[in-house]
Amino acid sequence: MSKFSGANAPMQPTPEMIRNSQTVECECGGVLFSEKLMFKKLSSIVSPTGRDEIIPMPLFICEKCGKVPVIFDPLGLVPTELKTTVEPIEGIQEEAKVVEMKPKQ
Numbered sequence: 001m002s003k004f005s006g007a008n009a010p011m012q013p014t015p016e017m018i019r020n021s022q023t024v025e026c027e028c029g030g031v032l033f034s035e036k037l038m039f040k041k042l043s044s045i046v047s048p049t050g051r052d053e054i055i056p057m058p059l060f061i062c063e064k065c066g067k068v069p070v071i072f073d074p075l076g077l078v079p080t081e082l083k084t085t086v087e088p089i090e091g092i093q094e095e096a097k098v099v100e101m102k103p104k105q
């Protein structure tokens with residue numbers, strides 16, 4: 001019953017798990033990423049330490065388009081100019097609007 005004995009050991013996915021998992025793709029279709037570092041300057045006014053701090057932020061940049069896919073920025077911390085932009089598909093939006101305006105009877 002010592003299944004969780006190694007509390008500090010990270011859970012290792014099996015090759016089977018990895019094989020059956022979806023590959024993370026950038027919006028451009030790229031699947032290779034490189035790690036970069038961005039830094040944020042935290043002002044002493046908001047810093048928990050009460051001093052100016054430089055916060056390193058690791059980013060994963062798509063090798064193909066050089067942007068950060070939205071999936072890697074769930075908290076929205078990455079500046080917009082570094083992120084991939086998901087272009088709204090106008091046709092679909094307009095279509096949805098038309099459907100919405102029609103009374104359903």
Ligand SMILES: [Zn+2]
Pocket residue numbers: 026027028029030062063064065066067084
């Ligand atoms: Zn990309």
